[in-house]
Amino acid sequence: MKKASTLMILGPLFLLGLYFLPLWNIMLGAPQYPEPLGMNIHINGIRGVSEFDIQNIDGLNHYIGMRTLPKDEDMWEFSAFPIIVGAMIVLGIIVGVLGYFKKVGYRWFFGWFLLMSVLGIMGMYDFNNWMVDYGTNLDPNAIMKLENPDGTPMTYKPPLFGHVKMLNFDVTSLPAPGAWMMFVGMTMTLLAGYLGWKSSKKTE
Template sequence: MKKASILMILGPLFLLGLYIFPLWNIMLGAPQYPDPLGMNIHIDGIRGVNEFDIQNIDGLNHYIGMRTLPKDEDMWEFSAFPIIVAVMIAIGVIIGLAGFFRRINYKWFLGWFFLMSVLGVMGMYDFNEWMVDYGTNLDPNAIMKLTNPDGSPISYKPPLFGHVKMLNFDVTSLPATGAWLMFVGMTLTLLAGYFGWKNTKSGHVIKPLET
Protein backbone atom coordinates (compact mmCIF):
# COMPACT_ATOMS: atom_id res chain seq x y z
CA MET A 1 0.00 0.00 0.00
CA LYS A 2 2.98 2.32 0.56
CA LYS A 3 3.86 2.38 -3.14
CA ALA A 4 0.28 3.29 -4.03
CA SER A 5 0.16 5.94 -1.30
CA ILE A 6 3.37 7.60 -2.47
CA LEU A 7 1.88 7.85 -5.97
CA MET A 8 -1.28 9.31 -4.42
CA ILE A 9 0.79 11.95 -2.62
CA LEU A 10 2.84 12.84 -5.71
CA GLY A 11 -0.11 12.96 -8.13
CA PRO A 12 -1.94 15.97 -6.67
CA LEU A 13 1.37 17.83 -6.25
CA PHE A 14 1.73 17.92 -10.04
CA LEU A 15 -1.31 20.22 -10.05
CA LEU A 16 0.90 22.88 -8.48
CA GLY A 17 2.16 23.42 -12.01
CA LEU A 18 -1.17 25.11 -12.80
CA TYR A 19 -0.05 28.07 -10.68
CA ILE A 20 3.07 28.49 -12.84
CA PHE A 21 2.25 27.32 -16.35
CA PRO A 22 -0.75 28.03 -18.63
CA LEU A 23 -3.55 25.51 -18.84
CA TRP A 24 -4.46 26.15 -22.48
CA ASN A 25 -3.02 27.97 -25.48
CA ILE A 26 -4.77 29.58 -28.46
CA MET A 27 -2.74 30.81 -31.44
CA LEU A 28 -3.89 32.94 -34.38
CA GLY A 29 -1.77 32.99 -37.51
CA ALA A 30 -2.32 34.97 -40.73
CA PRO A 31 -0.21 36.18 -43.67
CA GLN A 32 -0.11 39.73 -42.27
CA TYR A 33 1.25 38.39 -38.96
CA PRO A 34 4.60 36.62 -39.57
CA ASP A 35 4.70 36.03 -35.81
CA PRO A 36 1.33 34.50 -34.79
CA LEU A 37 -0.74 36.17 -32.10
CA GLY A 38 -1.40 34.04 -29.07
CA MET A 39 -3.00 33.91 -25.67
CA ASN A 40 -2.36 31.60 -22.76
CA ILE A 41 -5.27 30.70 -20.50
CA HIS A 42 -4.14 30.31 -16.89
CA ILE A 43 -6.36 29.28 -14.01
CA ASP A 44 -6.30 32.89 -12.80
CA GLY A 45 -6.45 34.88 -16.04
CA ILE A 46 -5.55 35.31 -19.69
CA ARG A 47 -2.05 36.37 -20.73
CA GLY A 48 -0.58 37.18 -24.12
CA VAL A 49 2.08 34.86 -25.51
CA ASN A 50 4.02 37.98 -26.50
CA GLU A 51 3.92 41.44 -24.96
CA PHE A 52 1.33 43.08 -27.23
CA ASP A 53 -0.68 40.00 -28.31
CA ILE A 54 -3.73 40.74 -26.14
CA GLN A 55 -3.81 44.36 -27.33
CA ASN A 56 -3.54 43.27 -30.99
CA ILE A 57 -6.20 40.56 -30.62
CA ASP A 58 -8.61 43.04 -29.01
CA GLY A 59 -7.91 45.46 -31.87
CA LEU A 60 -8.83 42.84 -34.48
CA ASN A 61 -11.90 41.76 -32.53
CA HIS A 62 -13.18 45.34 -32.43
CA TYR A 63 -13.71 45.37 -36.20
CA ILE A 64 -15.91 42.26 -36.17
CA GLY A 65 -17.85 43.18 -33.03
CA MET A 66 -16.25 40.85 -30.50
CA ARG A 67 -15.77 42.06 -26.96
CA THR A 68 -12.35 42.69 -25.48
CA LEU A 69 -10.77 39.75 -23.71
CA PRO A 70 -11.84 39.64 -20.06
CA LYS A 71 -9.60 40.98 -17.31
CA ASP A 72 -8.83 38.72 -14.37
CA GLU A 73 -11.51 40.36 -12.23
CA ASP A 74 -14.19 40.11 -14.94
CA MET A 75 -14.73 36.35 -14.57
CA TRP A 76 -15.53 34.58 -11.31
CA GLU A 77 -13.73 31.49 -12.60
CA PHE A 78 -10.35 33.23 -12.34
CA SER A 79 -10.95 33.73 -8.63
CA ALA A 80 -12.57 30.35 -7.91
CA PHE A 81 -10.33 27.98 -9.87
CA PRO A 82 -7.11 28.66 -7.90
CA ILE A 83 -8.98 27.99 -4.65
CA ILE A 84 -10.61 24.81 -5.96
CA VAL A 85 -7.29 23.45 -7.22
CA ALA A 86 -5.57 24.25 -3.89
CA VAL A 87 -8.31 22.44 -1.95
CA MET A 88 -8.09 19.39 -4.23
CA ILE A 89 -4.30 19.26 -3.88
CA ALA A 90 -4.57 19.40 -0.09
CA ILE A 91 -7.27 16.71 0.02
CA GLY A 92 -5.27 14.47 -2.32
CA VAL A 93 -2.10 14.72 -0.24
CA ILE A 94 -4.02 14.06 2.98
CA ILE A 95 -5.64 10.97 1.40
CA GLY A 96 -2.22 9.77 0.27
CA LEU A 97 -0.76 10.20 3.77
CA ALA A 98 -3.72 8.39 5.32
CA GLY A 99 -3.18 5.53 2.90
CA PHE A 100 0.53 5.45 3.70
CA PHE A 101 -0.29 4.89 7.37
CA ARG A 102 -2.93 2.30 6.38
CA ARG A 103 -5.91 4.27 7.67
CA ILE A 104 -7.91 4.20 4.43
CA ASN A 105 -8.06 1.98 1.36
CA TYR A 106 -7.56 2.46 -2.38
CA LYS A 107 -11.21 3.47 -2.91
CA TRP A 108 -10.37 6.89 -1.51
CA PHE A 109 -7.68 7.25 -4.18
CA LEU A 110 -10.17 6.43 -6.90
CA GLY A 111 -12.74 8.73 -5.27
CA TRP A 112 -10.33 11.66 -5.51
CA PHE A 113 -9.55 10.80 -9.13
CA PHE A 114 -13.27 10.68 -9.97
CA LEU A 115 -14.04 13.98 -8.22
CA MET A 116 -11.10 15.73 -9.90
CA SER A 117 -12.18 14.33 -13.27
CA VAL A 118 -15.71 15.67 -12.80
CA LEU A 119 -14.35 19.09 -11.84
CA GLY A 120 -12.07 19.04 -14.89
CA VAL A 121 -14.95 18.21 -17.24
CA MET A 122 -17.06 20.95 -15.66
CA GLY A 123 -14.21 23.41 -16.13
CA MET A 124 -13.81 22.49 -19.80
CA TYR A 125 -17.56 22.82 -20.34
CA ASP A 126 -17.56 26.25 -18.70
CA PHE A 127 -14.58 27.32 -20.83
CA ASN A 128 -16.29 26.15 -24.01
CA GLU A 129 -19.53 27.96 -23.10
CA TRP A 130 -17.54 31.15 -22.55
CA MET A 131 -15.94 30.77 -26.00
CA VAL A 132 -19.36 30.21 -27.60
CA ASP A 133 -20.67 33.44 -26.06
CA TYR A 134 -17.45 35.28 -26.85
CA GLY A 135 -17.50 34.24 -30.51
CA THR A 136 -21.21 34.59 -31.27
CA ASN A 137 -22.51 37.46 -29.11
CA LEU A 138 -21.33 40.22 -31.45
CA ASP A 139 -21.89 43.97 -31.48
CA PRO A 140 -24.61 44.68 -34.11
CA ASN A 141 -22.90 48.01 -34.85
CA ALA A 142 -19.54 46.43 -35.68
CA ILE A 143 -17.52 47.87 -38.56
CA MET A 144 -17.46 44.50 -40.36
CA LYS A 145 -20.64 42.39 -40.50
CA LEU A 146 -19.85 39.09 -42.19
CA THR A 147 -22.46 36.38 -42.74
CA ASN A 148 -22.65 32.76 -43.86
CA PRO A 149 -24.17 31.88 -47.26
CA ASP A 150 -27.54 31.39 -45.55
CA GLY A 151 -27.40 34.91 -44.14
CA SER A 152 -26.68 33.95 -40.54
CA PRO A 153 -23.84 35.76 -38.71
CA ILE A 154 -20.45 34.08 -38.84
CA SER A 155 -19.33 32.50 -35.58
CA TYR A 156 -15.88 33.46 -34.40
CA LYS A 157 -15.75 30.86 -31.64
CA PRO A 158 -12.24 29.43 -31.28
CA PRO A 159 -12.07 25.62 -31.24
CA LEU A 160 -11.90 23.97 -27.84
CA PHE A 161 -9.32 21.56 -29.23
CA GLY A 162 -7.64 21.51 -32.62
CA HIS A 163 -7.51 23.82 -35.64
CA VAL A 164 -10.05 25.85 -37.60
CA LYS A 165 -9.84 28.34 -40.47
CA MET A 166 -11.49 31.62 -39.48
CA LEU A 167 -11.52 34.17 -42.31
CA ASN A 168 -7.83 34.48 -43.20
CA PHE A 169 -6.67 33.30 -39.77
CA ASP A 170 -5.56 29.82 -38.78
CA VAL A 171 -6.73 29.33 -35.19
CA THR A 172 -5.20 26.52 -33.15
CA SER A 173 -6.26 25.62 -29.61
CA LEU A 174 -4.27 23.03 -27.64
CA PRO A 175 -3.46 22.03 -24.05
CA ALA A 176 -0.46 23.83 -22.60
CA THR A 177 2.16 22.78 -20.05
CA GLY A 178 -0.17 23.11 -17.06
CA ALA A 179 -2.72 20.77 -18.63
CA TRP A 180 -0.05 18.14 -19.34
CA LEU A 181 1.23 18.34 -15.77
CA MET A 182 -2.34 17.88 -14.54
CA PHE A 183 -2.70 14.88 -16.86
CA VAL A 184 0.47 13.31 -15.40
CA GLY A 185 -0.78 13.95 -11.87
CA MET A 186 -4.19 12.44 -12.61
CA THR A 187 -2.53 9.40 -14.18
CA LEU A 188 -0.43 8.88 -11.06
CA THR A 189 -3.52 8.95 -8.84
CA LEU A 190 -5.24 6.43 -11.11
CA LEU A 191 -2.17 4.19 -10.87
CA ALA A 192 -2.30 4.67 -7.09
CA GLY A 193 -5.84 3.31 -7.10
CA TYR A 194 -4.79 0.37 -9.28
CA PHE A 195 -1.80 -0.58 -7.13
CA GLY A 196 -3.89 -0.11 -4.00
CA TRP A 197 -6.49 -2.49 -5.43
CA LYS A 198 -3.77 -5.05 -6.27
CA ASN A 199 -2.41 -4.70 -2.76
CA THR A 200 -5.85 -5.36 -1.29
CA LYS A 201 -6.31 -8.40 -3.52
CA SER A 202 -3.02 -9.72 -2.11
CA GLY A 203 -4.62 -9.83 1.31
CA HIS A 204 -3.13 -6.80 3.09
CA VAL A 205 -5.44 -5.44 5.77
CA ILE A 206 -6.20 -1.74 6.28
CA LYS A 207 -6.33 -0.58 9.88
CA PRO A 208 -9.63 1.13 10.73
CA LEU A 209 -9.69 4.85 11.53
CA GLU A 210 -9.52 5.48 15.25
CA THR A 211 -12.38 7.37 16.81
Protein backbone atom coordinates in the same frame (compact mmCIF):
# COMPACT_ATOMS: atom_id res chain seq x y z
CA MET B 1 -0.07 -0.21 -0.19
CA LYS B 2 2.85 2.07 0.69
CA LYS B 3 3.92 2.34 -2.96
CA ALA B 4 0.35 3.17 -3.97
CA SER B 5 0.06 5.75 -1.19
CA THR B 6 3.34 7.38 -2.19
CA LEU B 7 2.03 7.81 -5.73
CA MET B 8 -1.19 9.22 -4.30
CA ILE B 9 0.80 11.81 -2.37
CA LEU B 10 3.01 12.75 -5.33
CA GLY B 11 0.29 12.85 -7.99
CA PRO B 12 -1.63 15.88 -6.68
CA LEU B 13 1.63 17.80 -6.31
CA PHE B 14 1.87 17.91 -10.10
CA LEU B 15 -1.20 20.16 -10.05
CA LEU B 16 1.02 22.85 -8.55
CA GLY B 17 2.21 23.42 -12.11
CA LEU B 18 -1.16 25.04 -12.83
CA TYR B 19 -0.11 28.00 -10.69
CA PHE B 20 2.95 28.68 -12.83
CA LEU B 21 2.17 27.28 -16.29
CA PRO B 22 -0.70 27.90 -18.73
CA LEU B 23 -3.53 25.40 -18.84
CA TRP B 24 -4.53 26.02 -22.47
CA ASN B 25 -3.11 27.81 -25.50
CA ILE B 26 -4.89 29.43 -28.46
CA MET B 27 -2.86 30.62 -31.45
CA LEU B 28 -4.02 32.75 -34.39
CA GLY B 29 -1.93 32.76 -37.54
CA ALA B 30 -2.49 34.80 -40.71
CA PRO B 31 -0.36 35.94 -43.69
CA GLN B 32 -0.26 39.53 -42.40
CA TYR B 33 1.25 38.37 -39.11
CA PRO B 34 4.74 36.88 -39.54
CA GLU B 35 4.58 35.90 -35.87
CA PRO B 36 1.24 34.31 -34.86
CA LEU B 37 -0.82 35.97 -32.16
CA GLY B 38 -1.48 33.85 -29.12
CA MET B 39 -3.06 33.75 -25.71
CA ASN B 40 -2.41 31.43 -22.81
CA ILE B 41 -5.31 30.51 -20.55
CA HIS B 42 -4.17 30.23 -16.92
CA ILE B 43 -6.33 29.21 -13.98
CA ASN B 44 -6.22 32.84 -12.81
CA GLY B 45 -6.41 34.80 -16.06
CA ILE B 46 -5.57 35.20 -19.73
CA ARG B 47 -2.07 36.22 -20.81
CA GLY B 48 -0.60 37.00 -24.20
CA VAL B 49 2.05 34.65 -25.59
CA SER B 50 4.02 37.77 -26.60
CA GLU B 51 3.92 41.22 -25.02
CA PHE B 52 1.33 42.87 -27.28
CA ASP B 53 -0.72 39.82 -28.34
CA ILE B 54 -3.74 40.59 -26.14
CA GLN B 55 -3.79 44.20 -27.35
CA ASN B 56 -3.56 43.10 -31.00
CA ILE B 57 -6.25 40.41 -30.61
CA ASP B 58 -8.60 42.92 -28.99
CA GLY B 59 -7.92 45.33 -31.85
CA LEU B 60 -8.87 42.71 -34.43
CA ASN B 61 -11.95 41.67 -32.47
CA HIS B 62 -13.19 45.25 -32.33
CA TYR B 63 -13.72 45.31 -36.10
CA ILE B 64 -15.99 42.26 -36.09
CA GLY B 65 -17.87 43.19 -32.93
CA MET B 66 -16.31 40.83 -30.41
CA ARG B 67 -15.81 42.01 -26.85
CA THR B 68 -12.38 42.65 -25.43
CA LEU B 69 -10.79 39.70 -23.67
CA PRO B 70 -11.79 39.58 -20.00
CA LYS B 71 -9.54 40.92 -17.29
CA ASP B 72 -8.75 38.68 -14.33
CA GLU B 73 -11.42 40.34 -12.19
CA ASP B 74 -14.11 40.09 -14.89
CA MET B 75 -14.67 36.33 -14.49
CA TRP B 76 -15.44 34.59 -11.21
CA GLU B 77 -13.68 31.50 -12.53
CA PHE B 78 -10.28 33.19 -12.31
CA SER B 79 -10.82 33.67 -8.57
CA ALA B 80 -12.43 30.28 -7.90
CA PHE B 81 -10.17 27.95 -9.90
CA PRO B 82 -6.96 28.60 -7.89
CA ILE B 83 -8.88 27.86 -4.67
CA ILE B 84 -10.45 24.68 -6.09
CA VAL B 85 -7.12 23.39 -7.41
CA GLY B 86 -5.43 24.15 -4.08
CA ALA B 87 -8.18 22.32 -2.17
CA MET B 88 -7.83 19.28 -4.43
CA ILE B 89 -4.04 19.22 -3.95
CA VAL B 90 -4.41 19.31 -0.16
CA LEU B 91 -7.20 16.71 -0.23
CA GLY B 92 -5.15 14.39 -2.43
CA ILE B 93 -2.11 14.61 -0.16
CA ILE B 94 -4.24 13.94 2.93
CA VAL B 95 -5.80 10.89 1.29
CA GLY B 96 -2.34 9.64 0.31
CA VAL B 97 -0.94 10.10 3.82
CA LEU B 98 -3.95 8.36 5.38
CA GLY B 99 -3.50 5.53 2.89
CA TYR B 100 0.17 5.24 3.82
CA PHE B 101 -0.82 4.66 7.44
CA LYS B 102 -3.63 2.32 6.34
CA LYS B 103 -6.41 4.59 7.57
CA VAL B 104 -8.15 4.60 4.18
CA GLY B 105 -8.18 2.17 1.25
CA TYR B 106 -7.61 2.36 -2.47
CA ARG B 107 -11.24 3.38 -3.09
CA TRP B 108 -10.36 6.81 -1.73
CA PHE B 109 -7.65 7.10 -4.38
CA PHE B 110 -10.16 6.34 -7.11
CA GLY B 111 -12.59 8.74 -5.45
CA TRP B 112 -10.12 11.60 -5.64
CA PHE B 113 -9.41 10.81 -9.29
CA LEU B 114 -13.13 10.72 -10.09
CA LEU B 115 -13.81 14.00 -8.29
CA MET B 116 -10.90 15.72 -10.05
CA SER B 117 -12.11 14.35 -13.40
CA VAL B 118 -15.62 15.71 -12.82
CA LEU B 119 -14.25 19.12 -11.84
CA GLY B 120 -12.03 19.12 -14.94
CA ILE B 121 -14.95 18.30 -17.22
CA MET B 122 -17.05 21.01 -15.60
CA GLY B 123 -14.21 23.48 -16.10
CA MET B 124 -13.90 22.57 -19.79
CA TYR B 125 -17.68 22.88 -20.21
CA ASP B 126 -17.62 26.32 -18.61
CA PHE B 127 -14.67 27.39 -20.77
CA ASN B 128 -16.44 26.21 -23.92
CA ASN B 129 -19.62 28.08 -22.96
CA TRP B 130 -17.58 31.24 -22.48
CA MET B 131 -16.04 30.84 -25.95
CA VAL B 132 -19.49 30.29 -27.51
CA ASP B 133 -20.76 33.52 -25.92
CA TYR B 134 -17.55 35.35 -26.78
CA GLY B 135 -17.67 34.32 -30.43
CA THR B 136 -21.40 34.64 -31.12
CA ASN B 137 -22.66 37.55 -29.00
CA LEU B 138 -21.39 40.27 -31.33
CA ASP B 139 -21.90 44.03 -31.37
CA PRO B 140 -24.61 44.78 -33.99
CA ASN B 141 -22.86 48.08 -34.75
CA ALA B 142 -19.53 46.46 -35.59
CA ILE B 143 -17.46 47.95 -38.40
CA MET B 144 -17.44 44.61 -40.27
CA LYS B 145 -20.59 42.50 -40.52
CA LEU B 146 -19.79 39.25 -42.26
CA GLU B 147 -22.25 36.53 -43.23
CA ASN B 148 -22.11 32.83 -44.00
CA PRO B 149 -23.05 31.67 -47.53
CA ASP B 150 -26.60 31.01 -46.28
CA GLY B 151 -26.97 34.60 -45.09
CA THR B 152 -26.68 33.95 -41.37
CA PRO B 153 -24.29 36.12 -39.33
CA MET B 154 -20.78 34.66 -39.12
CA THR B 155 -19.61 33.58 -35.68
CA TYR B 156 -16.06 33.39 -34.40
CA LYS B 157 -15.95 30.78 -31.65
CA PRO B 158 -12.42 29.39 -31.26
CA PRO B 159 -12.25 25.59 -31.14
CA LEU B 160 -12.09 23.96 -27.74
CA PHE B 161 -9.56 21.50 -29.14
CA GLY B 162 -7.90 21.38 -32.56
CA HIS B 163 -7.79 23.69 -35.57
CA VAL B 164 -10.34 25.78 -37.46
CA LYS B 165 -10.15 28.35 -40.26
CA MET B 166 -11.80 31.70 -39.44
CA LEU B 167 -11.62 34.23 -42.28
CA ASN B 168 -7.92 34.32 -43.16
CA PHE B 169 -6.84 33.15 -39.71
CA ASP B 170 -5.78 29.65 -38.74
CA VAL B 171 -6.88 29.18 -35.14
CA THR B 172 -5.40 26.34 -33.10
CA SER B 173 -6.42 25.46 -29.56
CA LEU B 174 -4.43 22.86 -27.60
CA PRO B 175 -3.52 21.88 -24.02
CA ALA B 176 -0.54 23.77 -22.61
CA PRO B 177 2.17 22.52 -20.20
CA GLY B 178 -0.01 23.04 -17.12
CA ALA B 179 -2.65 20.70 -18.54
CA TRP B 180 -0.03 18.04 -19.27
CA MET B 181 1.32 18.27 -15.72
CA MET B 182 -2.22 17.85 -14.42
CA PHE B 183 -2.68 14.85 -16.72
CA VAL B 184 0.51 13.23 -15.40
CA GLY B 185 -0.52 13.85 -11.80
CA MET B 186 -4.00 12.43 -12.32
CA THR B 187 -2.55 9.39 -14.09
CA MET B 188 -0.33 8.79 -11.07
CA THR B 189 -3.35 8.83 -8.75
CA LEU B 190 -5.18 6.42 -11.05
CA LEU B 191 -2.16 4.14 -10.96
CA ALA B 192 -2.13 4.51 -7.18
CA GLY B 193 -5.69 3.25 -7.05
CA TYR B 194 -4.82 0.30 -9.26
CA LEU B 195 -1.77 -0.66 -7.17
CA GLY B 196 -3.82 -0.28 -4.01
CA TRP B 197 -6.47 -2.58 -5.46
CA LYS B 198 -3.83 -5.17 -6.40
CA SER B 199 -2.34 -4.95 -2.92
CA SER B 200 -5.73 -5.53 -1.30
CA LYS B 201 -6.33 -8.57 -3.48
CA LYS B 202 -3.02 -10.09 -2.39
CA THR B 203 -3.88 -9.44 1.26
CA GLU B 204 -7.19 -11.24 0.79
